[in-house]
Amino acid sequence: MILDTPPLDPTRSEGRRLLQDELSKPRYAVEPSLWDRFREWLLGLLDTSGPGLPSWVFVVVVLVALALIALVVVVLLRPEARARRSATDRGVLDERGVDATAYRLRASNAARQGDWDTVVLDGYRAIVAASVERTVLDDLPGRTAHEASLELSKAFPDETGGVRAAADRFDAVRYxxxxxAESDGRAVLDLDERLGRARPRLTPIGTQR
Known part of the structure; x- marks a missing residue:
């Protein structure tokens, strides 16, 4: 009787064949990862014994790739790029839970320290927040400084010039x-005081466009 089993002491060629047969079974099939493919591609570039590219070409490609990556990183980290992203993603009142009184306090503290950038920013935020609290403006998320100035100009027509100038300085400083300058900060603080005393020309909420 002949048994269909591998020999107990196979020769070298028989052992190789048996190993190949065993490894060819589906359970041993492993799809190479992207990293493995990339590594094989790099090794192929470095292999100058065959028809592949010379090694100096690989070096040039790597240097160019690194230069492009560095350029992209520099561009993305530029203040102007960050400002553009912030300008499209955030409005004037981007801090939830901060009211007009808190903004005024921050602006006043900044004025005592001579930080006129913060005075302009928090002073204008105080103007917008106070207008929301007085229902002069509706509580619209993401409202920009320019949009707020257009609506405030309708509610306070006598202050149109000051409101738009304050919005322009807010955008210029922030973005x-x-x-x-000190004059910019003082102008925003004075505008906040005048608007607080002024009587707005109210229009129904929802029609301020």
Whole structure:
């Protein structure tokens, strides 16, 4: 009787064949990862014994790739790029739970320290927050400084010039990285006081566009 089993002491060629047969079974099939493929590609570039590219070409490709990556990182980290992303993602009142009184306090503290950039930013935020609290403006998330100035100009037509100038300085300091002068900060603080005393020309909420 002939048994269909492998020999107990196979020769070298028989052992190789048996190993190949065993490894060819589906359970041993492993799909190479992306990293493995990338590594094989790099090794192929470095292999100058065959028809592959010379090693100096690989070096040039790597240097160019590193230069491009560095350029992308520098561009993304530039203040202007960060400012553009912030300008599209965040409005004037981007801090939830901060009211007009808190913004005014921050602006006043900044004025005592001579930090006129913060005075312009928090002073204008105080103007917008106070207008929301007085229902002059509706509580609209993501409202920009320019949008707020258009609505405030309708509610306080006598202060149109000051409101729009304050909005322009807010955008210039926050997104354009301009430095505010003392006169800019004082103008925003004075505008906040005048608007607080003024009687707004109210229009029904929902029609302020």
């Amino acid at each position: 354009g990285h301009d430095r505010a």
